[in-house]
Amino acid sequence: MQLYNTLSAEERAALIDEAGKQRLTLSFYAYARIEDPKKFRDDLFMAWEPLEVLGRIYVAHEGINAQLSLPADHFYEFRDTLETYDFMQGIRLNVAVEQNDHSFLKLTIKVRDKIVADGLNDDTFDVTNKGIHLGAADFNAMLDDPNTIVVDMRNHYESEIGHFVGSIKPDVDTFRESLPIIETQLSEFKEGKNLLMYCTGGIRCEKASAYFKHKGFNNVYQLEGGIIEYTRQVKAEGLQSKFIGKNFVFDHRLGERITDDIVSNCHQCGKPCDTHTNCANEACHLLFIQCEECAETFEGCCSTACNEIIHLPEDEQKALRRGIKNGNMIFKKGKSDVLTFRNSSPGVVGTAVAEPKRRFETTAKIKKAYVGKGIHFFPKASIGQFLVEEGELYVSNEILISGPTTGEQKLIIEEMFVNDQPATTARKGDLVSFKLDYRIRLSDKLYKIL
Ligand SMILES: [Zn+2]
Ligand SMILES: [Zn+2]
Incomplete structure (x- = not known):
């Protein structure tokens, strides 16, 4: 059996449309001990390919982290493939709030050193000594406790478009950067305060909570199943959502709406907006927030320079792209100097309850x-x-x-x-x-x- 995708993204999209089947977008993770990640990867691929699973999955000696979509009518067969592994029996599958049939266009399963790049040496502390897991109702109650500090464990481009009211949002590009910063900034609260943390699906808090306990924080709590599971419980139990705005997701949608609040601004004109986009200039691909009007003005580009490039003949654009590797640079987003409006403060850890300063600029005139x-x-x-x-x-x-x-x-x-x-x-x-x-x-x- 082939262990790679034979169809292009466009062919996939066309096939999904033709099939007319509703797809589910879901995510899950499990920390475990996997002896042979390469074999594990191959086995998963062979089990999932016939079920038309598409997605981005990482496997490592320490476990599995998966974001994927599959036809709704294959859901139970899919779950059976997970149940064959002891460590995934009864695993919670986070189903996305908004369904989009094109959220993933191919199946990629990669073997990595770690399922989350946390930069931690796991041998130096007990990774199983985790924080206390809280469901949505308990999480809301603890948010109301004045003795609580709530920390967003995600990166700046994620927390910018949606977050819990009053949370501390570290201005970081990566998870590994955030851990030492949070520890330093909150060191005086180690004993007295409740440290309450959350992330997208819960996986980052699994390791972070153990790390902070190891560093001497006494009262460490984490949001069970992350924002995704919180939102599900809020709906199911009729609770108030204290998460406002959009939940950033790493698929084509780039975010799913949780409440109608718009908590961020267009990075070009500054008006309230929470639509992420990648710069239309392939060589740039910068991830940033762009309103509809600016999308029109700049034709989907982050700057006039990129806008000029997309009008060059394709072979000239290719020549310009040669040798350029953007990598994680595209996540500089609001911090990139090419953007005309930025509201990220230079401070390391954002202050609590820093709701957006609204600023309006009517033209995208160059200064x-x-x-x-x-x-x-x-x-x-x-x-x-x-x-x-x-x-x-x-x-x-x-x-x-x-x-x-x-x-x-x-x-x-x-x-x-x-x-x-x-x-x-x-x-x-x-x-x-x-x-x-x-x-x-x-x-x-x-x-x-x-
Ligand atoms: Zn704009
Ligand atoms: Zn650009």
Whole structure:
């Protein structure tokens, strides 16, 4: 049997439509001891492929973490395939709130070192000594306790569009970054306060709660089954949802609505908006929040620079993409300098009850700040050199070079040299140089586009 997907994403989407069957989107995880993850992976693939399971699944010696979709009428057969493993008997399957038949377009099962990249050395603490699991009703009650600190264990792009009222939302790109930050910031509360934590499906809190107990926090609680299970219980039991906004999910939907509150802003014009999108320029792919009007203005791009690129012929775009690897950079999102509106504060841990400051800007007009002047051009290497006279310049900044002969030239700095050394920041008084495919003139002006 083939262990790979033979159909393209487009063919899959067409097939799903033709089949006309309702699909369920669900997720689950289990920590366990798996001797041979490679064999486990192959067995799962062979069991699930005939059931038309699609999704993204990670397996490791420490367990399994799965997000997938399958035809509703295969659900019980699918559950049977899980029950053949002792550690997955009676496992809770989180069914997504909103169903979308195209949430996954292929089946990918990957063997990893860990099912969640937590950066922890598990041998140094007891990973089974977890926090107390709370259902939705108990979680709500504990939220009302003034002696409680509630921490969002997810990343900034997740908590930005939806969160529990009053939660601390660490400004981090990854889970592994968040653990030491939270520990430091909350160290004074180790003994007296209830540390209440939550994440999307509960998996991150499984390990984090054990870690914080190991670090000396006395009263550690976690949301059973995460936001997904919370939402299900809130609906089933008619409780008030203290989670507001959208729950970020890692499939094509990028988020499912929990309440009608819009708690974030368009990263380009600043108006209330919680629709995530990836920049239409394939070479950029930045994940950011964009309202409908800005989507139209920028044609789905994060910046005018990317918008110009998507209008180039396809082969020129391909040439530009060559050798560029964005990786996790796309999750910089609200922190990316190319975006014209940002509301993420520079602080490490956001303050509690920091509900969004509403700010409105009507046009996406480009603003710029003077940085310095051109002082030299090296024709052989096509390198322009500037003297920084004001402010700072960073790699990934979008800049404008302007002068009577040069005209107005925009570009994003991908690499630069500061005083002849590779660097990511240039400050006042520095000589900064970078590659340019045109000659600059002495005293051409360098601006940073804001
Ligand atoms: Zn907008
Ligand atoms: Zn872009």
